[in-house]
Amino acid sequence: MNAEDLFDLAPVVPVVVLDDADAAVPLARALVAGGLPAIEVTLRTPAAIEAITRIAAEVPDAVVGAGTVVRPDDAERAAAAGARFLVSPGCTERLQVAMAATGLPFLPGAATASEAIALLEAGVTAMKFFPAEPAGGIPYLKALNGPLPQVRFCPTGGVKPGNAADYLALPNVGCVGGTWLTPADAVGSGDWDTIRKLAEEAAALR
Ligand code: 3PG
Numbered sequence: 729m730n731a732e733d734l735f736d737l738a739p740v741v742p743v744v745v746l747d748d749a750d751a752a753v754p755l756a757r758a759l760v761a762g763g764l765p766a767i768e769v770t771l772r773t774p775a776a777i778e779a780i781t782r783i784a785a786e787v788p789d790a791v792v793g794a795g796t797v798v799r800p801d802d803a804e805r806a807a808a809a810g811a812r813f814l815v816s817p818g819c820t821e822r823l824q825v826a827m828a829a830t831g832l833p834f835l836p837g838a839a840t841a842s843e844a845i846a847l848l849e850a851g852v853t854a855m856k857f858f859p860a861e862p863a864g865g866i867p868y869l870k871a872l873n874g875p876l877p878q879v880r881f882c883p884t885g886g887v888k889p890g891n892a893a894d895y896l897a898l899p900n901v902g903c904v905g906g907t908w909l910t911p912a913d914a915v916g917s918g919d920w921d922t923i924r925k926l927a928e929e930a931a932a933l934r
Contacts, residue, residue: 731854733833739896745770755910757790759910762925776794781810807831807832816834823836828850837855841875844876853878857884860885865883880902884904911923
């Protein structure tokens, strides 16, 4: 799988913040059952690495990745835990080299033409566009597509059911990501049915 293949797994990548690794497997099963196999577990909580380990071991139909990869050793830890892709909200040369060294597909973050051009120089054409809405949203992505049509983005940050389909209609958007699929109250109470339904709605967006 290369980074462009990530875009074909599903129109939406759930961005997951997990406080309790025990929730990881039932949560992943609900998302997969709803039609969203690519799951980005953010390295923002102490439970994240254990959550990735468990999903990788116990939910074979999930394609679990690590998000919020911001330090070179985050990339190594996530790969060792069984992550199958890496996502970063931004990028530096060191981070890009560390993510590439894992051999995993990765989406480094870019929010300006210069950041995208720096990644293109390193041979990267698939990127996260973050933070999508505050950075300029749909008109901004349309403008980037003029000079940089070879780049495809996964916009995240403020992407919601109300605007996701409009993002997905852009030629330079491969998929979108967001936290709306896994509301904290549903995850906390183990309401997997609600999460499966949110995933079903999102999977139907394209
Ligand atoms: C991310 O890391 O992609 C964002 O935190 C997701 O942002 P959202 O909560 O606006 O979906």
